[in-house]
Amino acid sequence: MIDIEPIAAPGAPLARRNPVAKVAxxxxxxxxxxxxLDPVAPALAIAxxxxxxxxxxxxxRLLARRAWPLLASAVGVLVTLVLFxxxxxxxxxxxxxxxxxxxxxxxxxxxxxxxxxAVALPGIIVFATTDATDLADALVQNAKAPARFxxxxxxxxxxxxLLGQEWQMISMARRARGVDAGRNPVAKLRLFVxxxxxLLVGAIRRGTRLAVAMDARGFDAGVPRSVARRQxxxxxxxxxxxxxxxxxxxxxxxxxxxxxxxxxxx
Amino acid sequence: MNHTDSNRWRxxxxxxxxxxxxxxxxxxxxxxxxxxxxxxxxxxxxATQAIMYGVWLVPAVLGGLVIxxxxxxxxxxxxxxxxxxxxxxxxxGVVIVQGLVQGLGAELAFAAFRYRxxxxxxxxxxxxxxxxxxxxxxxxxxxxxxxxxxxxLPYAALTVVSSALIAGVGGYYLTxxxxxxxxxxxxxxxxxxxxx
Amino acid sequence: xxxxxLRGFGWRxxxxxxxxxxxxxxRIERGERVLLLGPSGAGKSTLLAALAGLLxxxxxxxxxxxxxxxLDPRKARERVGIVFQDPESQLVMARCGDDVAFGLENRxxxxxxxxxxxxxALHRVGFPYRRDRPTAALxxxxxxxxxxxxxxxxxxxxxxLDEPTANLDLAGATQVRRAVADALDADTTVILVEHxxxxxxxxxxxxxxxxxxxxxxxDGTPEAVFAAHGDALAAEGVWVxxxxxxxxxAAGPAGDLLLTADRLGLPPRLAPTDLRVRAGxxxxxxxxxGAGKSTLxxxxxxxxRPGTGGVTxxxxxxxxxxxxxxxxxxxxxxxxxxxxVFQDPEHQFVTGTVRDELALGPRRTGTPEPAVLATVDALLERLGLAALAGxxxxxxxxxxxxxxxxxxxxxxxxxxLICDEPTFGQDRRTWRELVDLLAGLRDAGHGIVAVTxxxxxxxxxxxxxxxxxxxx
Ligand SMILES: Nc1ncnc2c1ncn2[C@@H]1O[C@H](COP(=O)(O)OP(=O)(O)OP(=O)(O)O)[C@@H](O)[C@H]1O
Ligand SMILES: Nc1ncnc2c1ncn2[C@@H]1O[C@H](COP(=O)(O)OP(=O)(O)OP(=O)(O)O)[C@@H](O)[C@H]1O
Ligand SMILES: [Mg+2]
Ligand SMILES: [Mg+2]
Numbered sequence: 001m002i003d004i005e006p007i008a009a010p011g012a013p014l015a016r017r018n019p020v021a022k023v024a025x026x027x028x029x030x031x032x033x034x035x036x037l038d039p040v041a042p043a044l045a046i047a048x049x050x051x052x053x054x055x056x057x058x059x060x061r062l063l064a065r066r067a068w069p070l071l072a073s074a075v076g077v078l079v080t081l082v083l084f085x086x087x088x089x090x091x092x093x094x095x096x097x098x099x100x101x102x103x104x105x106x107x108x109x110x111x112x113x114x115x116x117x118a119v120a121l122p123g124i125i126v127f128a129t130t131d132a133t134d135l136a137d138a139l140v141q142n143a144k145a146p147a148r149f150x151x152x153x154x155x156x157x158x159x160x161x162l163l164g165q166e167w168q169m170i171s172m173a174r175r176a177r178g179v180d181a182g183r184n185p186v187a188k189l190r191l192f193v194x195x196x197x198x199l200l201v202g203a204i205r206r207g208t209r210l211a212v213a214m215d216a217r218g219f220d221a222g223v224p225r226s227v228a229r230r231q232x233x234x235x236x237x238x239x240x241x242x243x244x245x246x247x248x249x250x251x252x253x254x255x256x257x258x259x260x261x262x263x264x265x266x
Numbered sequence: 267m268n269h270t271d272s273n274r275w276r277x278x279x280x281x282x283x284x285x286x287x288x289x290x291x292x293x294x295x296x297x298x299x300x301x302x303x304x305x306x307x308x309x310x311x312x313a314t315q316a317i318m319y320g321v322w323l324v325p326a327v328l329g330g331l332v333i334x335x336x337x338x339x340x341x342x343x344x345x346x347x348x349x350x351x352x353x354x355x356x357x358x359g360v361v362i363v364q365g366l367v368q369g370l371g372a373e374l375a376f377a378a379f380r381y382r383x384x385x386x387x388x389x390x391x392x393x394x395x396x397x398x399x400x401x402x403x404x405x406x407x408x409x410x411x412x413x414x415x416x417x418x419l420p421y422a423a424l425t426v427v428s429s430a431l432i433a434g435v436g437g438y439y440l441t442x443x444x445x446x447x448x449x450x451x452x453x454x455x456x457x458x459x460x461x462x
Numbered sequence: 463x464x465x466x467x468l469r470g471f472g473w474r475x476x477x478x479x480x481x482x483x484x485x486x487x488x489r490i491e492r493g494e495r496v497l498l499l500g501p502s503g504a505g506k507s508t509l510l511a512a513l514a515g516l517l518x519x520x521x522x523x524x525x526x527x528x529x530x531x532x533l534d535p536r537k538a539r540e541r542v543g544i545v546f547q548d549p550e551s552q553l554v555m556a557r558c559g560d561d562v563a564f565g566l567e568n569r570x571x572x573x574x575x576x577x578x579x580x581x582x583a584l585h586r587v588g589f590p591y592r593r594d595r596p597t598a599a600l601x602x603x604x605x606x607x608x609x610x611x612x613x614x615x616x617x618x619x620x621x622x623l624d625e626p627t628a629n630l631d632l633a634g635a636t637q638v639r640r641a642v643a644d645a646l647d648a649d650t651t652v653i654l655v656e657h658x659x660x661x662x663x664x665x666x667x668x669x670x671x672x673x674x675x676x677x678x679x680x681d682g683t684p685e686a687v688f689a690a691h692g693d694a695l696a697a698e699g700v701w702v703x704x705x706x707x708x709x710x711x712a713a714g715p716a717g718d719l720l721l722t723a724d725r726l727g728l729p730p731r732l733a734p735t736d737l738r739v740r741a742g743x744x745x746x747x748x749x750x751x752g753a754g755k756s757t758l759x760x761x762x763x764x765x766x767r768p769g770t771g772g773v774t775x776x777x778x779x780x781x782x783x784x785x786x787x788x789x790x791x792x793x794x795x796x797x798x799x800x801x802x803v804f805q806d807p808e809h810q811f812v813t814g815t816v817r818d819e820l821a822l823g824p825r826r827t828g829t830p831e832p833a834v835l836a837t838v839d840a841l842l843e844r845l846g847l848a849a850l851a852g853x854x855x856x857x858x859x860x861x862x863x864x865x866x867x868x869x870x871x872x873x874x875x876x877x878x879l880i881c882d883e884p885t886f887g888q889d890r891r892t893w894r895e896l897v898d899l900l901a902g903l904r905d906a907g908h909g910i911v912a913v914t915x916x917x918x919x920x921x922x923x924x925x926x927x928x929x930x931x932x933x934x
């Protein structure tokens with residue numbers, strides 16, 4: 001079901017980089033690519049992403065599993081675009097009433113689908129190799145995030161798998177007390193909503209108790225916190241971010257040189 | 267609204283805000299699947315799928331209404347986005363920025379009332395503003411290739427409406443319901459409950 | 463250092479009319495080891511929370527004063543360590559070492575001192591794993607020991623322990639108690655709350671009994687207190703050593719077969735198990751933590767789908783549904799035939815008040831309203847919950863919540879009742895009420911399966927036992 005452990009070889013050269021650097025690199029890479037609507041730059045970017053995958057210790061199969069919903073969305077993009085493209089220039093390929101497919105539409109669709117993939121993959125790769133504790137530590141130590149908020153969020157994140165089990169428990173408790181939906185879809189929906197609500201209530205109660213336990217151990221006592229796990233942000237981490245910027249920029253440049261570049265705005 | 271004595275976050279504020287975000291991070295994970303599964307139902311007019319949009323924005327309004335501190339809406343929505351990224355969101359890291367932008371909308375609404383009023387109209391405004399910020403983000407970043415009148419504008423308008431309803435009104439009544447269970451007893455929403 | 467002074471202390475939780483504790487005058491000196499006793503709901507957990515500075519001003523009303531070394535406990539938090547009853551909600555971090563280090567970081571202990579202190583604390587409680595072990599992969603006993611290590615690493619002058627061995631198997635409880643005994647410095651003050659006095663006595667040199675209505679009932683060395691007040695205290699609900707409870711054996715032989723489990727299992731949680739339950743008998747399921755007892759209870763209760771083997775209900779139990787296994791029955795039919803009590807009471811609560819909680823089951827199974835009300839009132843009275851009828855189930859004390867969850871199942875009087883740890887956290891009197899209720903149900907021809915670590919309970923009620931082994 002829901003798994004919160006990182007799922008990549010932690011020793012891989014890029015997986016070992018500072019989590020903040022990894023997230024920053026992914027964001028830089030993604031946002032540079034958001035700037036264009038052509039198919040060439042994202043295609044190049046995807047090639048780069050697939051090429052660096054082994055350096056992150058992520059297997060291709062894993063990426064495919066995490067990215068498949070994206071492919072499904074790509075189909076949606078295609079359908080929507082065929083119906084609602086702003087730009088219908090180019091040769092007419094198919095004209096069936098409201099559906100007017102031109103070469104221009106197809107190029108745009110290809111561009112959008114590739115862009116979607118190219119923009120999402122860096123984040124998927126980076127988060128698959130990042131441990132939540134390390135991320136929180138690095139956010140505090142290297143990105144000047146307020147410690148109380150980062151650690152509080154981290155403590156709450158630990159509850160994710162417990163919430164999954166809780167869902168099961170709540171459902172069983174209702175059944176044991178004679179509450180079920182049978183085959184009626186409306187009753188099913190109501191039971192779903194009431195279970196989700198109970199889950200939220202339970203989560204808040206847990207959170208309240210957790211906060212008390214944290215206070216009991218001196219969280220927020222007013223003394224400056226020390227750090228047990230040092231996160232370093234070194235030259236290699238800067239290099240990772242710079243590398244991401246350079247590679248994404250290179251993909252754009254190639255696209256500009258080939259004359260395919262289409263800026264997002266303008 | 268007498269509970270404005272301190273804007274400093276207590277531990278319980280931080281953890282419960284984060285827990286709300288985490289719970290919704292999990293809900294988002296499931297909602298993403300529902301959204302996909304519902305695609306065919308909206309095939310005729312894909313822009314109308316934006317009526318489901320409000321669910322993505324509930325934590326922003328809920329967080330603001332429960333915690334009642336500056337930054338609560340922003341914090342909740344952002345953490346929810348980070349959590350869904352950590353859980354393997356298909357949208358990758360961009361959701362984090364998207365979460366920030368969306369949280370900002372609700373935050374502005376609460377700030378406009380100087381973190382003093384948390385009534386239904388404020389909640390609706392927060393829902394609408396967070397919907398607006400989400401719609402603007404999508405309008406420029408994701409939907410720029412679509413037809414303006416047939417798709418982009420209705421999509422954006424529906425996003426705002428959906429957010430005002432689902433996140434705004436929904437968030438308000440969800441807060442009420444949560445307070446009635448006693449789970450929010452240590453928060454200002456839970457004043458005046460009967461004693462036993 | 464580490465001394466406690468209470469003067470007329472009282473606390474009333476917000477939303478309650480009754481005071482949880484009241485009129486407490488007590489002085490505890492540095493280095494004393496105190497066992498805090500009192501009936502369930504007398505306010506022991508509330509008192510510990512007050513000492514740890516964990517009762518926020520906005521969550522209730524205070525009377526009198528409480529001081530740690532002359533300070534308000536909210537300002538003396540760094541002198542106090544506390545281990546709660548529920549281990550799960552007191553672990554903060556995802557890895558064991560990080561969790562122990564959490565408190566040290568909060569205190570600003572220099573980085574180079576942190577890990578040696580973490581290792582020392584883990585060693586003192588005999589923690590068997592490496593620091594990077596995920597906290598989610600620990601059994602209840604191991605979590606409890608980790609929580610103790612987290613408290614000890616801070617070198618508290620006052621250590622508060624709230625039923626730290628509830629729900630642990632014999633080995634786990636012994637381990638935690640030994641860890642407490644070994645881990646203490648001579649000048650650490652300890653206050654321990656524990657209903658089972660006999661096990662706790664080796665750890666303490668003073669006993670304080672608080673009264674439900676407020677005030678201190680008895681105070682002194684264990685020998686003195688139990689010699690002077692032993693009989694009276696036992697009658698009031700304290701587990702005084704040497705006051706055994708009368709057993710409640712079955713009146714007659716067991717009756718018809720109700721349920722058969724055949725190679726029933728759910729890998730990896732439960733290995734295949736064979737079991738038969740008859741009407742009019744009480745079957746105790748024993749075994750170490752993690753053996754799969756709770757899983758077995760859920761499977762027998764028709765709440766989980768079996769992974770291997772199956773459950774067959776006899777016509778006696780199932781009526782027309784005898785050919786389908788319980789996990790496929792509709793919920794109202796299931797609730798009428800098989801009742802389940804979950805290990806964690808809070809998992810079970812569905813409604814907003816104690817009264818509604820009790821009435822839900824009978825209503826769902828079609829009992830007429832006057833009968834529902836009569837049943838509910840009788841149960842409230844017998845289990846000492848009458849004053850709490852309007853309270854939210856989640857605000858109950860540990861023992862009260864347990865009684866309520868058992869009572870919800872008793873309210874429907876199912877033909878077969880499956881309870882998971884029905885007696886934890888009970889004082890001697892509520893314990894006897896529970897045993898009487900269960901025995902009464904059994905003697906009326908119902909079948910009872912009880913998962914338990916409670917040896918007294920087995921001795922008093924069980925007609926037969928089954929022991930599960932933990933798989934290697
Ligand atoms: N958060 C709360 N809100 C309202 N009432 C509470 C809360 N916590 C405890 N109480 C009530 O205060 C009283 C004392 O509870 P407390 O948990 O201190 O009892 P206890 O002596 O520890 O009992 P037990 O042995 O059953 O654990 C109980 O009646 C309980 O219902
Ligand atoms: N929902 C779940 N999903 C996966 N594994 C589980 C789940 N619940 C329990 N387990 C695991 O299955 C095993 C058996 O658990 P179970 O709760 O049945 O043990 P138990 O005998 O009741 O232990 P205890 O005495 O501590 O209550 C344990 O190793 C536990 O970690
Ligand atoms: Mg207690
Ligand atoms: Mg169990």
